[in-house]
Amino acid sequence: MKYLDEFADPDIAKRLLTQIREITTQSWRVMEVCGGQTHAIITNGIDELLPDTISLVHGPGCPVCVTPLEMIDRALAIAALDEVIFCSFGDMLRVPGSASDLFAVRAGGGDVRIVYSPLDALALAEENPDRDVVFFGVGFETTAPANAMAVQAAFERGIDNFSMLVSHVLVPPAIASIMASERSQVDAFLAAGHVCTVMGMRQYERLVDDHGVPIVVTGFEPLDVLEGIRRAIIQLEAGRAELDNAYERAVTQEGNVLAQELLERVFEPVDRAWRGIGTIGESGWKLRDAYAAFDAERRFSVDHITTVEPSACRAGEVLQGLLKPNDCEAFGTTCTPRSPLGAPMVSSEGACAAYYQRDALTMRARS
Amino acid sequence: MCLGIPGKVVELSDDRGMVMGVIDFGGATRRVCLAYTPDARVGDYVIVHAGFAISILDESAAQESLELFEQLGFVEGAEETVAEATSEGTRS
Amino acid sequence: MRLREYPQITMAHGGGGQLGADLVTDLFLPAFGAAALDAELTDAAVLAVGDGGPYRTAFTTDAHVVKPLFFPGGNIGTLAVNGTVNDLAMVGAQPIALATAFVIEEGFELRLLDQIARSMGRAAKAANVRLVTGDTKVVEAGHGDGVYITTSGIGAVPVDLRVAPDRIQPGDCIIVSGPVGRHGIAVMSQREGLEFGTTITSDCAPLGAVTADLIAAGIEVHAMRDLTRGGLLAGLCELADAADVGLAIELGDVPVPDPVRAACSFLGLDPLSVANEGTFVVFVPASEADKVLAVMNSHPDTCKPAVIGTVVADHPASVVGRTSLGGRRVLVRPMGEQLPRIC
Numbered sequence: 001m002k003y004l005d006e007f008a009d010p011d012i013a014k015r016l017l018t019q020i021r022e023i024t025t026q027s028w029r030v031m032e033v034c035g036g037q038t039h040a041i042i043t044n045g046i047d048e049l050l051p052d053t054i055s056l057v058h059g060p061g062c063p064v065c066v067t068p069l070e071m072i073d074r075a076l077a078i079a080a081l082d083e084v085i086f087c088s089f090g091d092m093l094r095v096p097g098s099a100s101d102l103f104a105v106r107a108g109g110g111d112v113r114i115v116y117s118p119l120d121a122l123a124l125a126e127e128n129p130d131r132d133v134v135f136f137g138v139g140f141e142t143t144a145p146a147n148a149m150a151v152q153a154a155f156e157r158g159i160d161n162f163s164m165l166v167s168h169v170l171v172p173p174a175i176a177s178i179m180a181s182e183r184s185q186v187d188a189f190l191a192a193g194h195v196c197t198v199m200g201m202r203q204y205e206r207l208v209d210d211h212g213v214p215i216v217v218t219g220f221e222p223l224d225v226l227e228g229i230r231r232a233i234i235q236l237e238a239g240r241a242e243l244d245n246a247y248e249r250a251v252t253q254e255g256n257v258l259a260q261e262l263l264e265r266v267f268e269p270v271d272r273a274w275r276g277i278g279t280i281g282e283s284g285w286k287l288r289d290a291y292a293a294f295d296a297e298r299r300f301s302v303d304h305i306t307t308v309e310p311s312a313c314r315a316g317e318v319l320q321g322l323l324k325p326n327d328c329e330a331f332g333t334t335c336t337p338r339s340p341l342g343a344p345m346v347s348s349e350g351a352c353a354a355y356y357q358r359d360a361l362t363m364r365a366r367s
Numbered sequence: 368m369c370l371g372i373p374g375k376v377v378e379l380s381d382d383r384g385m386v387m388g389v390i391d392f393g394g395a396t397r398r399v400c401l402a403y404t405p406d407a408r409v410g411d412y413v414i415v416h417a418g419f420a421i422s423i424l425d426e427s428a429a430q431e432s433l434e435l436f437e438q439l440g441f442v443e444g445a446e447e448t449v450a451e452a453t454s455e456g457t458r459s
Numbered sequence: 460m461r462l463r464e465y466p467q468i469t470m471a472h473g474g475g476g477q478l479g480a481d482l483v484t485d486l487f488l489p490a491f492g493a494a495a496l497d498a499e500l501t502d503a504a505v506l507a508v509g510d511g512g513p514y515r516t517a518f519t520t521d522a523h524v525v526k527p528l529f530f531p532g533g534n535i536g537t538l539a540v541n542g543t544v545n546d547l548a549m550v551g552a553q554p555i556a557l558a559t560a561f562v563i564e565e566g567f568e569l570r571l572l573d574q575i576a577r578s579m580g581r582a583a584k585a586a587n588v589r590l591v592t593g594d595t596k597v598v599e600a601g602h603g604d605g606v607y608i609t610t611s612g613i614g615a616v617p618v619d620l621r622v623a624p625d626r627i628q629p630g631d632c633i634i635v636s637g638p639v640g641r642h643g644i645a646v647m648s649q650r651e652g653l654e655f656g657t658t659i660t661s662d663c664a665p666l667g668a669v670t671a672d673l674i675a676a677g678i679e680v681h682a683m684r685d686l687t688r689g690g691l692l693a694g695l696c697e698l699a700d701a702a703d704v705g706l707a708i709e710l711g712d713v714p715v716p717d718p719v720r721a722a723c724s725f726l727g728l729d730p731l732s733v734a735n736e737g738t739f740v741v742f743v744p745a746s747e748a749d750k751v752l753a754v755m756n757s758h759p760d761t762c763k764p765a766v767i768g769t770v771v772a773d774h775p776a777s778v779v780g781r782t783s784l785g786g787r788r789v790l791v792r793p794m795g796e797q798l799p800r801i802c
Contacts, residue, residue: 002393003373003412003424004724010711012436013784019439035802036369043729045786061369062802087652089417090727090798094471103469103795115652116726116799117418119400124652139417142369143801145403146417153385194369197414197422220369222784223436249429250371250414250422259403259421337794338477357789361774370801372725389656392725394718395648396656415725417801 003249007221016226017049020233027053028236029185030229031178031321033171034192035062035350036220042354044222054233057185058351060174060274060319061192063138063167064091065343065350068273070307071167072097075136077302078165079110084300085128087121088136090114094346098308118150118164125154125162134296137164142194144168144285145259148266151287151294165296166287169272171195172203173283178320179211186321188232190218190225193247198263200255204243212241219247266291275343276309276316313342318351325355332356371416373424374399376407390415474796475689475734480697500701501623502546502684505616517552517614519543528571528605531645532660535608536575538736540582540590541665543612545685548670549739551622552614554588559610561595564603572606586665588612620674624701626681631770632748633706636669636739636761637662639691640719643734653726653799659718664737669758673741678750682742686735689792693732694740695778696792703775708768708790711783727800732793742770 032038038058041047047056060066076097079086086102093102093114106112111131115121118135125133137147147164154162171192178184191204196217204215214235218228228246235242245251263285272284287295312330317323325331325344335341337353344350374390379401381387386401390413397418401407404420413420472478488495503519523539539559547554559579563572583590616622641662648657666685673680682702684694691713699706715723715730723730737760743751748766755764778790 001412001426001429003429004393006429006433008783009436010783010785012439015439016436034369036371039802043782043788044784045782045788046784049784049786064802089801091800091802093798094794103471104465104467107465107467107469113652114798116397117400119418120652139801140369142371142421143417145421146400146419149385149400149402149419153383157383192369194371194414194416194421197371220371227432227436248432249425256403256421258405337791338481357791360789360791361777361779370725370727374725391721393721394657394659394716395644395722395725397725 004221007219007223009223013222013226016223016230020054020226020230021051023237024051024053024233025237027055028187028233029055029057029321030188030190030232031057031059031186032190032218033059033061033175034195035064036194037190037192037218037225038062038351038354040220040222040225042357046222046225050229054229057321058354059178059321060277061140061171062350063140063143063169064095064346065315065319066169066274066277067092067095067138067167069098069275069309070273070305071165073305073307074297074302075165076100076102076105077305078134078296078300079105079112080108081300083132085111085113085124085131085133086136087113087115087124087133089138092136092138095343096340096346098306118147122150122154122159122162125159129161131161133162135162135164137166137168140169140171140192140195141199142192142197144263144267145198145256148262151266151291152262154294155291160293163294163296163299164287166267166285168267168285169274170283170285172207173280174274175207176210177277177280179207179213181320183322186213188214188216188236190228190232191215193217193219193224193251196247196251196255198256198259201243201245201251201253208241208243214241214244216244216246217251219250276313276319278316310341315342315344315352318344325352326359332359369416371414371421373412374415376401376409376411376413379409388420390420469795471795474793475687475693476793476795478795500697502549503552503614505550505552511618513618514615515618517547517550517616518611519546520609520611521546523608523610524604525646526604527646527649528575530649530661532642533663534575534578535606536578537582537663539608539610540579540586540588541663541737542687543610544586544588545666545737545739547612547614548667549622549683549685550616551620551670551674551680552616553671554586554612554614554667556589556591557583557610557612559590559593559608561593562603562607563595563597564605565597565600567605575606582665586667588667622680622683624682624698627698627702627704627742627770628681629704629770629772630745631681631742632745632766633708633768633770634741634743634748634751634764635691635714635767636666636741636755636764638714638716638719638763639686639735639738640715640723640730640733642736643690644719644722646734647726648722655722657718657722659716659722662735662737664760666737666739666760669755669760672754672758673751676750676754678747678754679744680741681744683739685739688734688796690730690732690734691740692729692778692790693792695790698742699778700776705771705774705776706768706778707771708778708780710780710788712765712767714763714765728797731790732797745769
């Protein structure tokens with residue numbers, strides 16, 4: 001058992017699709033809240049294989065798309081400082097800030113480096129004692145444990161030339177916000193499997209109870225995604241609204257307790273402005289005061305930041321499932337992957353970029 | 368946010384008190400921190416995200432999932448099996 | 460801010476993605492004049508020189524800036540020789556001679572320069588091409604990343620042979636000469652911040668002999684393209700564009716070595732966009748496919764070739780893949796270089 005090929009078996013996929021087709025009698029809108037699941041859907045062409053009555057909506061599950069603009073601008077300002085080595089996951093390099101992005105900062109002489117793990121950034125700090133190494137700590141609850149451990153290790157080892165620019169966002173408040181909106185059209189959610197691997201399933205029970213919408217914890221391989229959808233449809237067709245775990249091999253009720261303990265120790269809740277969506281209360285994490293020395297936000301005063309979002313960008317509505325990318329006036333005309341107005345057109349998991357690639361065949365005629 | 372990939376633990380070590388390991392993803396190996404999965408043993412499969420193992424994969428749960436898939440549409444009263452599966456899922 | 464409006468070049472322009480292609484069509488070609496605008500954007504230019512004769516001259520150039528300079532399976536020197544030899548081979552040319560220019564950083568170790576030069580000598584010999592002239596310059600420490608090498612090459616194309624994108628027709632079969640993604644993964648495995656262990660080595664190799672065999676076997680070769688930065692995807696997208704045809708790719712048939720797949724999995728990369736250096740695609744009428752596979756299977760420089768798709772009249776200038784689930788995936792080049800991701 002290698003856990004990959006087995007969960008991509010085309011014959012079983014076809015059987016799952018047949019099952020889904022057989023049980024679907026009405027139109028349903030299912031939202032997946034994870035860039036990784038969006039990626040699996042797009043690269044396998046799953047949404048086109050589903051019956052037309054099932055609409056898959058891509059939610060705000062991609063840190064590239066939802067990291068607050070002000071935080072991006074702050075990152076760009078810090079990365080441009082001479083003494084700084086700015087380390088980031090590759091995803092963030094093309095995200096547009098108000099006037100620039102990390103690629104442009106690098107072109108202008110900033111030392112911007114891609115790393116695979118925050119521990120790589122920590123190692124760089126140890127190897128370069130005369131420079132300030134800053135790591136861009138973005139992501140959801142899946143990534144927060146990695147970032148927490150890097151900060152904790154810096155703290156214990158006294159690596160005082162290391163700091164983190166923390167911009168974590170949390171999934172449950174986002175789902176609650178979407179469900180609470182009167183414009184919401186989502187019938188069921190596929191919860192992000194690895195977020196639940198870390199945090200467990202408890203927070204989602206409350207969401208199901210409060211809003212009466214089915215939530216299925218779903219994995220990332222093609223069979224996982226199809227099974228998540230199948231279980232959501234079963235509930236919807238039966239008029240049920242329950243929390244269901246379709247990723248049993250990697251998710252337990254209580255989650256990873258060790259990770260939760262360190263998260264509690266290192267981070268505290270904070271209100272966050274989700275790009276395009278607005279402020280959602282207590283929907284993010286920041287470093288606690290005990291770790292102030294490792295908080296890049298406190299360490300570097302980069303205050304002359306004027307944040308300007310192009311007004312034509314409707315990313316927020318797209319991310320909440322209120323607008324389909326190809327219904328946006330700017331889509332394919334003033335907003336394309338070459339000249340993106342907002343983050344969802346930049347990230348390969350962004351809903352707008354995904355739609356653009358799908359529509360590329362007809363888009364060529366338009367542009 | 369969720370690029371977590373299964374890989375096999377092939378080596379365990381320690382870096383200044385932090386449990387580390389080498390994970391084999393099927394021909395590419397990487398040094399990974401196992402602090403959040405301290406019970407991982409050589410031969411176990413873990414989910415790795417951003418250089419950290421976040422869970423040990425449950426092989427029996429994986430087998431059960433695959434067996435369930437195998438039964439889909441081939442067993443009489445398949446819909447019943449499916450309903451059982453979902454209610455079992457909510458139990459966990 | 461729109462990347463197109465940047466006043467400066469960024470790394471995204473160099474990655475074999477769409478932005479790099481834009482730079483050629485939007486900045487260089489218009490500046491080079493009308494003749495350049497008419498040029499076919501193939502791997503090498505094929506020119507008539509003098510008043511005819513049995514051959515035309517193929518002419519090409521390549522700049523090499525790889526980091527690290529030494530990687531599993533080769534170094535910047537072997538890349539410099541094979542890369543240019545391959546550009547000539549892709550238009551059906553017999554490579555004749557190479558010229559190489561070195562930009563060397565002050566402080567670079569002579570011992571390493573010697574190793575690189577010797578590798579180039581060996582590679583030239585293996586590719587049956589002569590290194591006939593060159594140039595060296597030294598730049599101050601802090602510039603040049605050790606050494607940059609630019610190689611130009613000339614070759615001879617029989618006057619009655621034309622291997623070019625406009626020969627591609629609906630119905631043609633698309634064949635890849637071997638497994639993809641090896642070079643990019645070999646190089647990336649050594650890159651700081653990403654390092655990982657792997658047995659994969661670069662596929663850097665000369666392709667002149669196998670392309671000559673394809674032509675000598677009397678196979679009607681319509682077009683060829685060696686896969687470099689941007690991977691299989693870039694090569695296919697460029698050809699679909701140049702020939703204004705649609706390409707239908709059977710994604711499950713694209714050969715990807717397990718270690719490449721493994722590395723791509725945890726870095727979040729698509730093997731189709733990972734660089735290659737000794738692998739190419741060839742377009743032939745469907746009836747010739749078996750002959751192509753026979754030549755490639757028995758040639759020492761290629762192994763595990765595979766038919767990966769067909770040229771179609773639908774969706775011109777677009778590449779569409781069929782996933783193993785039977786779904787559809789529109790294949791588009793990334794904007795810049797493909798980057799590792801967590802999302």
